[in-house]
Amino acid sequence: MQKNKKTSVNQDFTLGGVVIKPGERHKVNLGVARLYDFTEMKMPVEVVRGKKEGPVLFISAAIHGDEINGVEIIRRLLNHSALEVIHGTLIAVPIVNVFGFNERSRYLPDRRDLNRCFPGSEHGSMGSQLAHIFMEEIVAKSTHGIDLHTGAFHRHNLMQIRGNIEDVETMRLAKAFGAPVIINASLRDGSLREAAAAQKLPMLLYEAGEALRFHEEPILMGIQGILRVMGQIGMLPAGATPPANKNKVFIARSTRWVRAPHGGIFLAQKKLGDNVKKGEVLGHISSPFGDHFTAIEADNSGIIIGMSYLPLSNEGDALFHVASGSGKGISTDFPEMVDPVNWKV
Secondary structure, three states: OOOOOOOOOOOOOOOOEEEEEEEEEEEEEEEEEOOOOOOEEEEEEEEOOOOOOEEEEEEEEEOOOOOOHHHHHHHHHHHOHHHOOOOOEEEEEOOOHHHHHHHHHOOOOOOHHHHHOOOOOOOOOOOHHHHHHHHOOOOOOOEEEEEEEEEOEEEEEEEEEEEOOOOOOHHHHHHHOOOOEEEOOOOOOHHHHHHHHHOOOOOOEEEOOOOOOOOOOHHHHHHHHHHHHHHOOOOOOOOOOOOOOOOEEOOOOOOOEEOOOEEEEEEEOOOOOEEEEOOOEEEEEEEEOOOOEEEOOOOOOOHHHHHHHOOOHHHHHHOEEEEOOOOOOOOOOOOOOOOOOOOOO
């Protein structure tokens, strides 16, 4: 897989057989599969090239087809005036898993998770072929990447950046993004992040919101964060990016789900962004009659970065996702304004 580490002023950029010259922008539909009725399924991509040389940044969303906050982030980003003065090339892929998106589903038609199919292969399963196309047409031509996600169905995620913060460049970009939480997330087998890391491509994963919903504050944070990263890597000149976020950032080294001790009606007492201490009561489980009240306690101290919004719970269901910070220079302070409902980006 050849790396196109930097495009020059006079160098053409080709994606899906379409040539995009400096100063141009084009929409490209990458063919990914033929459906039962012989309809061609295609992945929509827009390429925006500046007149001056610079990095090649890809922004992708809806690898999980029902995680649509990122689709709206990219839609608004593509209409932002800052793109008129970019250096280098922006590759915007608002819908990677076109199958799941059209079915309002996280998965592919064969129930595979696309984010476990990377780097894929030309002759593998549908997911493997789609991952292969994305790697060849998008990742191989990029110098940096940002992948946009939300929580799963009925789960809401706090605005957060996940990445390998042991990597200096990744940590630099994570801080520039300006999300309230940065998580040192391990690489998952078959994930886009793992495949990008194998290509030594710095990549951030932005998580915020809930599946099949738009959430305004996470969307605004996503747009501003991307623009800040573009400024940090030299794609935008000074003055064309939002000011740096001056709020304190919680840097987490580990995360852990608190699960339901048994089935029943789930009543939360804590909310996203709350600081909690080990043993603190986060909520309760009760029977439909209001008896058999059982406290749900935090297994560790940290901040709530995700939680279930479904009041019906079976034993073992994931209810609260708590991130913990540790290590030299790691801040465990967190401003009250982290609440995504009230926090102004």
